[in-house]
Amino acid sequence: MNGSFTIPKFKLPAFVANLGHKLPQWPHTLTLVAGLNAALKMKLLPESELALLEDKLFRVRVLDTGGEASYTYANGLFRPVFRPQREPDLAFAANLSAYLQLLSRQEDPDTLFFNRELEITGDTELGLIVKNMLDAVEWPKFSARLPVFRH
Amino acid sequence: MTSLPDLVCPAGSLPALKAAVDNGADAVYLGFKNDTNARNFAGLNFDQKTMADGIRYAHAKGREVLLAINTFPQAGRVADWQKAVDAAVDQGVDAIILADIGLLDYARNRHLQQRLHLSVQGSATSYEAINFCQREFGIRRAVLPRVLTLAQVENVIKNTSVEIEVFGFGSLCVMNEGRCWLSSYACGESPNTVGACSPAKYVKWDKKPGAMETRLNGVLIDRFGDDEPAGYPTLCKGRFEVQGETYYALEEPTSLNVLEILPDIIKIGVRAIKVEGRQRSPTYVAQVTRTLRAALNSLHDGSERFHVKPAWQAELSKVSEGSQATLGAYNRPWR
Numbered sequence: 001m002n003g004s005f006t007i008p009k010f011k012l013p014a015f016v017a018n019l020g021h022k023l024p025q026w027p028h029t030l031t032l033v034a035g036l037n038a039a040l041k042m043k044l045l046p047e048s049e050l051a052l053l054e055d056k057l058f059r060v061r062v063l064d065t066g067g068e069a070s071y072t073y074a075n076g077l078f079r080p081v082f083r084p085q086r087e088p089d090l091a092f093a094a095n096l097s098a099y100l101q102l103l104s105r106q107e108d109p110d111t112l113f114f115n116r117e118l119e120i121t122g123d124t125e126l127g128l129i130v131k132n133m134l135d136a137v138e139w140p141k142f143s144a145r146l147p148v149f150r151h
Numbered sequence: 152m153t154s155l156p157d158l159v160c161p162a163g164s165l166p167a168l169k170a171a172v173d174n175g176a177d178a179v180y181l182g183f184k185n186d187t188n189a190r191n192f193a194g195l196n197f198d199q200k201t202m203a204d205g206i207r208y209a210h211a212k213g214r215e216v217l218l219a220i221n222t223f224p225q226a227g228r229v230a231d232w233q234k235a236v237d238a239a240v241d242q243g244v245d246a247i248i249l250a251d252i253g254l255l256d257y258a259r260n261r262h263l264q265q266r267l268h269l270s271v272q273g274s275a276t277s278y279e280a281i282n283f284c285q286r287e288f289g290i291r292r293a294v295l296p297r298v299l300t301l302a303q304v305e306n307v308i309k310n311t312s313v314e315i316e317v318f319g320f321g322s323l324c325v326m327n328e329g330r331c332w333l334s335s336y337a338c339g340e341s342p343n344t345v346g347a348c349s350p351a352k353y354v355k356w357d358k359k360p361g362a363m364e365t366r367l368n369g370v371l372i373d374r375f376g377d378d379e380p381a382g383y384p385t386l387c388k389g390r391f392e393v394q395g396e397t398y399y400a401l402e403e404p405t406s407l408n409v410l411e412i413l414p415d416i417i418k419i420g421v422r423a424i425k426v427e428g429r430q431r432s433p434t435y436v437a438q439v440t441r442t443l444r445a446a447l448n449s450l451h452d453g454s455e456r457f458h459v460k461p462a463w464q465a466e467l468s469k470v471s472e473g474s475q476a477t478l479g480a481y482n483r484p485w486r
Binding site (some may be wrong): 132 | 166193351370375404435
């Protein structure tokens with residue numbers, strides 16, 4: 001990531017979340033799952049750690065957009081879960097800017113956690129596995145293809 | 152002008168190793184994916200292939216790779232730690248960082264040419280202890296526990312020919328290094344036994360209205376208000392009720408930051424400055440390495456006076472545990 005481009009910390013106005021709650025959640029769930037499966041296809045995620053995610057239910061909540069995505073990993077693929085029947089094994093909650101800073105490797109997850117900008121609840125060990133798995137991925141070429149990182 | 156100390160940075164993954172090298176670390180330290188190192192967390196550390204890739208990357212840029220085998224061999228499993236030493240030698244690391252005396256003896260006898268460092272977990276705070284390890288095991292460097300004042304560090308350096316490495320930045324614990332069993336008190340496991348303090352499987356973050364509770368194996372460690380900075384879920388950083396008052400009875404979540412006294416550290420002859428944080432992401436490694444490199448290089452410019460740039464402090468404060476930093480024992484008035 002080029003140091004000349006930084007994602008500032010921001011919070012979208014409350015009406016965005018109010019509106020977001022009323023919108024269908026499937027488009028961003030599908031986008032997220034497609035992104036994860038693309039990473040799988042590119043063999044960016046280590047198999048030994050992936051096995052530990054089998055049948056676990058994950059939830060990613062974007063607080064200031066009101067968006068929420070639940071998904072699971074089963075039989076070698078990430079799959080969307082549109083109507084979760086139980087509490088997730090692992091849940092993340094943060095504002096959009098924190099997720100963008102994490103994805104672009106501009107901020108460290110522990111830093112965001114210490115500063116209370118990232119909330120992690122559920123199975124802490126599973127959270128650590130996911131965090132360390134993403135940290136170990138060599139993203140540069142991959143992220144350069146995403147529009148948000150082009151500059 | 153005294154030469155600059157080596158900047159020794161942490162790597163829990165290959166991208167973190169590359170971040171350290173690319174941002175100016177002179178050496179990177181890492182561990183195997185098992186309990187022979189004190190950051191034995193799920194998904195962290197190096198297997199044979201990633202370690203070989205990492206060593207190749209660092210060596211191509213003229214940097215060193217140090218391998219930490221800094222836990223203590225457990226009863227009936229001594230061979231696992233000895234195999235780790237053999238594997239480290241096979242991988243071609245520049246030095247092995249060891250804490251256990253039996254293992255130092257094994258490494259010295261089995262691999263005479265291998266450079267050995269005494270880990271901070273070895274808990275050697277006196278030059279007598281360090282010189283003993285030099286005489287018996289040929290250690291070339293010792294990492295000092297974070298309990299000494301700057302004057303005490305200077306006294307150690309004056310009385311040994313072993314290189315001295317000190318911590319320059321990173322999360323602080325109770326610093327009873329190599330002897331701490333607090334984590335075991337709550338969950339039966341600690342760095343010395345399983346290679347992890349407060350293993351994640353025992354940690355629970357519970358979101359309650361207006362607060363977040365941290366529990367370790369069911370024991371309530373802390374309760375953070377929505378606007379309060381958080382820390383790692385360790386007993387030493389918990390808030391406890393003592394005689395009717397609830398407060399940080401052992402210590403607050405905080406990070407060590409030596410920027411302010413960097414010229415003094417160099418003046419007394421410290422050979423290497425270590426950054427804590429193999430459990431942190433490549434982003435943290437890049438941020439801290441870049442900042443300390445800039446600070447060290449500014450001293451090498453020959454400029455008469457050293458100024459801590461506000462941008463350096465801001466960068467380091469941001470990534471600090473509890474969002475606050477301290478000079479720790481270095482400037483303590485008492486001994």
